[in-house]
Structure formats: structure tokens, C-alpha cells
Amino acid sequence: MMERLEQSEIGNVLYYGLTSIDVHSSTEEWGPRNVNEYTMLVVKEGNGSLACESIMSKLERGKCFVFPPGSPIEIKVSDVGISLYRLTFDKMIIAATVTGAKDALETSGFPCKGELLCSPFSDCLDYLEGIYRNRTALDEMKVLERHIRFQQLLLFLLQQNLTPNKEWNVRQSVEQTIEQMKRYYHDPWTVERLSELANVPRWQYTRLFKGMTGKIPLQYLNEVRIDRAKQLLLVTNDPMFDIAQNVGFGDEYYFNRRFKQAVGVSPGIYRRNNRENIQVWAPFLEDYLVALGVTPAMQCSHANWGKQEYLGLNEVPTFDIETEDVEALSGVKPDFIMMEESFERWIPFDRLNRLAPTFKVTHSGEDWRTTLRTVADLLGKMDKVKEIIGEYEHKANEAKKILKSSIQGQTVACLRVSDAGVYLYSGADHGYTGPVLYKDLGLTPPELVTQLTSQDRRVPLTPEQLVRLDADHVVITFDRLSERGSRSAIDVIHWQMLPAVRNQRVYEVDFLAWMNYGVLSHNRKIDDLLKIFA
Numbered sequence: 001m002m003e004r005l006e007q008s009e010i011g012n013v014l015y016y017g018l019t020s021i022d023v024h025s026s027t028e029e030w031g032p033r034n035v036n037e038y039t040m041l042v043v044k045e046g047n048g049s050l051a052c053e054s055i056m057s058k059l060e061r062g063k064c065f066v067f068p069p070g071s072p073i074e075i076k077v078s079d080v081g082i083s084l085y086r087l088t089f090d091k092m093i094i095a096a097t098v099t100g101a102k103d104a105l106e107t108s109g110f111p112c113k114g115e116l117l118c119s120p121f122s123d124c125l126d127y128l129e130g131i132y133r134n135r136t137a138l139d140e141m142k143v144l145e146r147h148i149r150f151q152q153l154l155l156f157l158l159q160q161n162l163t164p165n166k167e168w169n170v171r172q173s174v175e176q177t178i179e180q181m182k183r184y185y186h187d188p189w190t191v192e193r194l195s196e197l198a199n200v201p202r203w204q205y206t207r208l209f210k211g212m213t214g215k216i217p218l219q220y221l222n223e224v225r226i227d228r229a230k231q232l233l234l235v236t237n238d239p240m241f242d243i244a245q246n247v248g249f250g251d252e253y254y255f256n257r258r259f260k261q262a263v264g265v266s267p268g269i270y271r272r273n274n275r276e277n278i279q280v281w282a283p284f285l286e287d288y289l290v291a292l293g294v295t296p297a298m299q300c301s302h303a304n305w306g307k308q309e310y311l312g313l314n315e316v317p318t319f320d321i322e323t324e325d326v327e328a329l330s331g332v333k334p335d336f337i338m339m340e341e342s343f344e345r346w347i348p349f350d351r352l353n354r355l356a357p358t359f360k361v362t363h364s365g366e367d368w369r370t371t372l373r374t375v376a377d378l379l380g381k382m383d384k385v386k387e388i389i390g391e392y393e394h395k396a397n398e399a400k401k402i403l404k405s406s407i408q409g410q411t412v413a414c415l416r417v418s419d420a421g422v423y424l425y426s427g428a429d430h431g432y433t434g435p436v437l438y439k440d441l442g443l444t445p446p447e448l449v450t451q452l453t454s455q456d457r458r459v460p461l462t463p464e465q466l467v468r469l470d471a472d473h474v475v476i477t478f479d480r481l482s483e484r485g486s487r488s489a490i491d492v493i494h495w496q497m498l499p500a501v502r503n504q505r506v507y508e509v510d511f512l513a514w515m516n517y518g519v520l521s522h523n524r525k526i527d528d529l530l531k532i533f534a
Contacts, residue, residue, distance in 0.1 A: 015092045016110065018150040021128075021135050025083040025369060026393060037088040038110055039073060041065045042118070042128060045370075046082030050075050057115055059084075062212040064118040064157070068109055079386050081369060085128050089150070117160040117171055119211035127153040136427070136450065173198040174208045178220075185224045186248040191217050225249065226262045233271040234380050240267055264359035264378075265336075273336045274380030281329060282338040283321065283346075285361060286311055287518025288375040292384050297332040304479060310513040310524050321346045329355055338375065366435050368517045392519055396440040399526045403441055406533045411446040412437060413471035413500075415461075416515065418479035422461045424469070426453035432515050433475075436525045443529075446471040463494045474500040475532075477511045507532050 019037055023044070041050070041064070048059040051074045052067055059075065059082060067073060069090075075082070091110070118124040127149055134146040177198045181189055194217055195205035209217050225247040232243045244255035259267045272278075282289055283300035290296075290311050301307035303322040319328060326347050337358040339349065352358040359378060364370050369389055376385045414425040414433040425431045427449050428438035434453075437443045448469050452459045461469070500506050513524040 016089050016151075016154060017092050018131065018147060019088045019090055021085065021087045021132055023083060023132065024086050025367075026077060026081060026389075036069050037090045038069060039067045039071065040085075040087040040089070041067075041073075042085040042087075042124065044083045044085065044125070046080050046084075047078040048076050048082045052114075061214055062118070062121040064116045064124065066110060066113055066116055066157075068113055079382070080373065081386070081389065085132070087128075087131075087150075112158065112161045116157050118157060119160065119171070119208055121211045121214065123156060124153070127156060133455075138450075170198075170200055170204070171208060171212070173200060174205060174212065178209070178213070181217075181221055182224055185221065185228060186246060188248070189217075189221055221248075222258055223262065226259055229255070229259060229267065230263070230270065230377070233267055234274055243267070265357050269336070269357050270378075273378065278379070279333060279335045280338065280379070281319075281332070281334040281336075281356075282361075282375070283319075283340075283343055285338055285340060285363070285371075285375065285518075286313065287516060287520045288372055289379075291372065291388055291519050292376055292379060292381040294379060294381070297334045298329065305512060308512045308516070310510060311520060326351050326355065336378075338378065363517070365517055366430065368519055368522070371517070372519060388519060392523060393440075395523065395526060396436075399530055400440070400442045402530065402534050403443065407443070407473070410444065410472040411470075412443045412473045412475065413446050413449060413469060414514075415474060415476045416458065416479070417476060420460070422466060423458040424449065424452060424461050424465075425458045426456055430455065431457035432517060432521075433525065436522050437529075440522075441526065441529065467494045467497050469498055469500075471498075471500055472503075473505045473507070473533075474498065475507050475509055475514075475529075477509050477514050479511060 016038070043059050043061055043063045045061055046059075050057045050059050050065065052065075052071050057063070057065070130149045131146055131153070134142045134149075137143055137146065177194045180197065181194065191202060191206060194209075195202040198205055200208070206216060209215075209220070213220050215223070228247045229243055232238060232246060236243075238246070240255070241252045244250070244252045247255075249255035249258065256266055259270070263270055265273070273280075278294070279297040280289060280294060281297050286296050286299050286308060290313070296313070296316060298319045299307055299311070299313045299316045301318040301320045303320055307313075307318055317332065334356045337352050337356050338361050339347075339352060339358060340363040341360050342363075349358060349360065361371065361374055372388065373382070373385055376382045414437065416423040416425065426434045427445050428434050430453065434445075434449075438445050446469060448465070448471075452461075452465065495501055498506075507528075509528050510524070513521055513528075
């Protein structure tokens with residue numbers, strides 16, 4: 001028979017429980033803020049600086065911090081913005097049977113604070129992504145998995161940071177060499193020279209370097225050099241040979257090859273693309289061009305969807321990807337083409353590249369800020385990015401206050417109707433609408449969204465599922481098909497049973513303005529919702 005351990009044999013346990021996790025992405029300053037729980041910050045991307053009482057630190061990928069309750073945390077963000085995980089947690093005393101033990105546990109704190117080691121950083125991200133993925137889960141197993149992963153994360157950090165200071169000193173040495181490399185990027189750096197400078201064995205140096213930056217040393221050095229080359233191409237008329245020498249590439253041809261691998265176009269084309277009045281074609285990325293003040297040479301349209309009328313490009317010729325051949329583009333003579341990788345289902349990359357230099361944009365969907373920065377970087381418009389993102393975030397925050405007072409406690413769902421059926425759009429992290437409605441504006445999704453969408457951007461609804469949609473308000477958009485093929489897809493009997501339909505709280509919105517990830521599209525969503533609810 002299994003023996004039962006008595007409480008006194010188990011001992012006194014101080015357990016730290018996760019209370020929240022979110023991803024903070026912004027170009028705006030943050031703080032100072034006082035939080036009543038422990039706060040953990042882990043930087044995914046971007047740059048900035050952090051101040052908390054006497055602690056001052058640079059923020060960059062791979063940095064991790066823990067602060068006790070009540071800490072006044074202030075973050076300043078660079079022009080490129082920042083993206084970081086923000087977790088809050090608190091202590092919970094599981095058992096305290098020895099006299100005075102409970103008081104001792106209650107007055108004790110988390111054993112580490114300030115900047116912490118978290119190497120390899122890829123392991124840290126694995127823990128965080130697993131926690132974040134299940135943050136809204138209600139299933140018991142998922143909830144248990146979330147808390148176990150959080151305990152594993154704490155163990156991962158404590159094992160590194162409760163050891164003697166030797167490893168911390170090693171990390172500082174590696175950080176110093178990174179700063180040296182960034183300052184003297186034109187020097188002939190090698191991994192051997194860097195590891196000797198840090199007084200760290202090469203194998204350990206490379207492991208720590210990759211854990212801190214996400215890249216191996218020479219890959220990181222090349223990125224620093226390419227970034228500096230971009231600046232020189234934009235602000236000087238220096239010959240390519242001089243620029244290559246200046247940034248540390250001794251060979252002009254090698255510089256050209258590395259630059260094209262990193263940026264997608266040659267240095268000469270990059271420089272040319274940043275002149276005024278450049279002719280750019282960017283199918284279904286026009287939103288980003290217009291936001292940056294660039295008028296596309298042509299705008300994309302689709303026989304069944306139409307064109308992005310909300311952009312106001314009335315004088316710009318259209319190209320129908322369903323009915324027209326790529327040769328029709330030769331009439332506008334684009335200097336440069338940007339295409340999303342998935343666009344190849346219509347026109348192969350090779351055909352476009354024969355027409356004009358073509359760059360594949362990795363469109364990260366919901367992370368529209370990254371796409372905006374990529375497009376701005378290619379067009380030499382990085383100076384506009386911070387303002388564009390800042391204006392959007394200010395607008396969203398103001399709209400959030402208005403909507404909170406007008407429809408507080410009421411739920412909102414978004415439906416898309418096509419000849420294939422009725423689709424329900426996802427929650428705060430996925431799809432064209434969820435990140436705006438539920439994250440930026442703080443609206444409340446109906447239970448059906450949580451139950452059905454999970455990690456999907458949208459899910460088709462059967463008539464039986466549709467009738468379970470108890471949202472107080474429904475925003476609906478129709479694919480631009482025939483009336484017969486689109487609107488008849490709604491089952492009339494089940495549709496009439498919905499609370500929003502019975503209460504006349506269904507609102508039709510423009511299809512392409514809502515089925516889009518661009519910043520202007522998101523601005524239009526906010527405008528539409530304010531007209532509806534405010």
C-alpha cells in the first residue's frame with residue numbers, strides 16, 4: 001500500500017503562480033508604472049532602454065528582467081519599436097506547519113531581481129510561447145500545462161541566476177564584445193578574435209552569443225554592416241567600392257552579393273528605389289505604400305473581390321489578377337515590384353522579376369508593424385514608421401475609451417459570408433479583425449469565438465453552430481460575388497434566430513477594408529466601429 005506523506009514531511013512550500021501574460025509591441029514609451037505583483041519582461045525584438053529605481057539597462061533581444069511588486073518600471077523605445085513578453089506573477093504559500101514558517105515565507109521575496117541570465121534564449125522563448133499559446137485556455141489539461149510551463153521557466157531562470165557570479169561575468173564580457181563589434185564594424189573581426197577579447201572559449205562564446213542575439217557572430221556582424229551600408233546609400237553619393245570599404249567589405253562584388261542576400265535587391269537598385277517618384281507595384285500591399293505616402297504605379301483588383309476602394313486610389317489604373325496577363329504591367333513600367341510570398345499562386349516570382357526587380361515580402365499577417373517596417377525600409381521611408389504606428393495606437397486608445405462607455409459588457413462578433421458559407425472570425429490574436437476588435441479596442445468576443453476558433457483565423461459555421469452565436473452585436477461582410485452566390489449562403493431560418501438579428505444589431509461593412517491587415521485597413525475598422533456604436 002502506498003504510504004501517505006504527512007504535511008510536516010513535505011515541508012513548507014513557497015509557490016509562484018502566473019497571473020497574466022501578454023505581448024507588448026509598441027513604439028510608444030511605457031511608464032513609469034507600478035504593478036502590485038512581480039513583473040517579468042523578456043524582449044523578443046527591437047531596442048530601447050529601461051529604468052527602474054537605480055537600475056538602468058539597454059533593451060534588446062534576449063534580455064530578461066524581473067521586478068518585485070511596486071517597482072516603478074519605465075521603458076523608452078527606439079525608432080524601430082520593441083516587442084516583449086510581459087508576465088505578472090505572485091507568491092502562494094502551499095504549506096506552513098512550523099511555527100514562524102508562514103511569517104518567514106510571507107516576508108521573503110523572489111530570489112532574483114533586475115536583469116537575469118536566460119541562455120540559451122531559444123529555450124526561454126519555447127517556454128514563453130507555450131505559456132502564451134494557452135493563456136486563454138479553459139480546458140483543465142491546458143490550464144495545468146500552462147502552469148507547469150511557467151514553473152519550468154522559473155526553474156530555467158533560477159538555475160542560471162542563483163549560481164556564483166562567474167557566468168554573469170562571462171555574459172558581461174560577451175556583451176562588451178558585441179558593443180565593440182557594433183562600434184568598430186569595419187574592423188576585420190573573426191570569432192577567434194572576439195572569443196579571445198572576451199576571454200571565453202570559442203564554443204562557449206558562440207553559444208552565449210547566439211543565445212543573446214539569436215544569431216551567430218559573423219551573421220550578426222554582416223547585418224550591422226548591411227544596416228550601415230543602407231544609411232550610406234541613402235545619404236551619400238559615394239561609389240559602391242567606397243561604401244563596401246567603409247563598412248568592412250573589402251571586395252565590392254562580395255558586398256553586392258551579401259547585400260542582395262540580406263535585402264533582396266542589389267545596392268544600386270536599393271539606392272535608386274529611394275529616389276522621389278519611384279514607380280512601385282505591390283499587389284495587395286498597397287495599404288502600406290499609401291500609409292507611407294507612396295502612390296503605387298498600379299493597384300491590384302480581383303474579379304470577385306473588387307479593389308481596395310478605401311485607399312482612395314481612384315486615378316491609379318487597376319490590374320485584375322484573375323483576368324489579366326502580367327504583360328499588361330509593362331505599360332506602367334514599374335521600377336520595382338514587391339510581392340507577398342503567397343502571391344505566387346497568381347503570378348510566379350520569376351515572371352515578375354523579368355519585368356522589374358522583385359522583392360519577396362514576408363508578410364507576417366497580424367504583425368502588421370513588422371510588414372510596415374519592411375516596406376518602409378525598402379523604400380527609404382523608415383523615418384515615417386514611428387509616427388504612423390504612434391498615430392494608430394493613439395487612435396485605438398481613444399476609441400477604446402469611447403467604446404468602453406457605449407457598449408460595456410456587450411459582445412461583438414465578426415462574420416464573413418461567401419458562396420462557400422458563413423465564417424466566424426477569431427479572437428484577439430488571429431485573423432483580420434480579432435487583434436483590432438478584441439486586443440486594440442478591448443471589445444468582448446462571444447463565447448462561441450473562444451470555443452471554436454482557438455488558433456484558427458476563421459472557422460466555417462454549420463447552421464447548428466450559427467444558431468449558437470449569441471453575440472449582442474454582429475459585424476458582417478460579404479465577398480463581392482453575386483447576390484445569389486453570397487447572401488443566399490445564410491440559412492434564413494437559423495439566421496433569424498440570432499439575438500443580434502432579432503434586435504436589429506447587425507452591421508454590414510466593406511469587404512476589402514475589413515479583410516486586410518494594413519494599418520489603413522485597421523484605421524478604417526476603428527472608424528466604422530465608432531460610427532456604429534458611438
